[in-house]
Amino acid sequence: MTRPMVEIRELRKTYDTGESKVTPLEGVSLDVAEGEFLALMGPSGSGKTTLLNIIAGIDSATAGTVVVNGTDIRGLSDAKLARWRTRNVGYIFQMFNLLPVLTALENVELPLNLLPVGAGRRRRQAEMALTAVGLADRLKHYPRQLSGGQQQRVAIARAIVTDPRIIVADEPTGNLDAKSEAEVLDILSQLNRRFGKTVIMVTHDPHSASVARRVIHLDKGILHDTQQPAPAGKEAP
Numbered sequence: 001m002t003r004p005m006v007e008i009r010e011l012r013k014t015y016d017t018g019e020s021k022v023t024p025l026e027g028v029s030l031d032v033a034e035g036e037f038l039a040l041m042g043p044s045g046s047g048k049t050t051l052l053n054i055i056a057g058i059d060s061a062t063a064g065t066v067v068v069n070g071t072d073i074r075g076l077s078d079a080k081l082a083r084w085r086t087r088n089v090g091y092i093f094q095m096f097n098l099l100p101v102l103t104a105l106e107n108v109e110l111p112l113n114l115l116p117v118g119a120g121r122r123r124r125q126a127e128m129a130l131t132a133v134g135l136a137d138r139l140k141h142y143p144r145q146l147s148g149g150q151q152q153r154v155a156i157a158r159a160i161v162t163d164p165r166i167i168v169a170d171e172p173t174g175n176l177d178a179k180s181e182a183e184v185l186d187i188l189s190q191l192n193r194r195f196g197k198t199v200i201m202v203t204h205d206p207h208s209a210s211v212a213r214r215v216i217h218l219d220k221g222i223l224h225d226t227q228q229p230a231p232a233g234k235e236a237p
């Protein structure tokens with residue numbers, strides 16, 4: 001039996017801006033087992049980012065149950081949630097979200113600053129993560145000196161540097177050319193298959209979704225689940 005990594009029950013999310021209320025998620029339930037690679041699809045505005053942010057503990061649910069890696073994260077204080085997030089979840093954004101004034105190495109070291117890790121180990125772990133994404137020769141480069149695909153690989157290194165069990169990615173290939181897209185999808189597949197990371201990836205693109213083993217469609221707050229055939233020979237073309 002594989003352990004559940006995400007258990008969501010009757011999730012509701014309402015944004016209340018004062019003038020208007022928006023409820024992108026209503027009655028959403030979702031189970032993701034440890035080691036799954038899940039693609040989350042759906043039209044713009046259907047609540048994909050909201051759901052991902054709630055799983056990652058970046059945003060909070062209005063009602064319902066959210067258990068991730070065995071922790072009921074709705075019950076955590078802000079400080080505990082921040083620490084939990086650093087250890088448990090790696091987040092990859094569409095726009096990379098690297099700090100422009102820091103080198104690749106310094107960007108990747110950032111999450112480790114929130115943990116009791118000394119400078120030497122911080123440096124070694126960040127170097128290892130950048131090596132894992134094929135950027136051992138770009139440690140001292142600034143984001144502006146890297147291509148989009150390389151910047152996204154730095155962002156992946158930053159997401160895995162704390163060795164989280166779960167990786168969430170919000171349209172990680174949305175800003176990349178076809179070659180960089182294939183590289184990023186390949187790295188996510190490797191993290192899933194070789195290192196057993198649970199990956200949840202939001203994407204618009206059916207081609208990107210095809211690397212996942214399960215695809216979920218979110219439409220008007222309702223989830224539709226599709227099991228894909230095993231991704232045999234799914235190496236990037």
Ligand SMILES: Nc1ncnc2c1ncn2[C@@H]1O[C@H](COP(=O)(O)OP(=O)(O)O)[C@@H](O)[C@H]1O
Pocket residue numbers: 015016017022024042043044045046047048049050051
């Ligand atoms: N911080 C926010 N405040 C108010 N409304 C929001 C906020 N974030 C998202 N929304 C609204 O929630 C809905 C879902 O947004 P989102 O999760 O970003 O959709 P998707 O990622 O599928 O495009 C949209 O209608 C959006 O306008």
Ligand SMILES: [Mg+2]
Pocket residue numbers: 048049050170
């Ligand atoms: Mg979105």
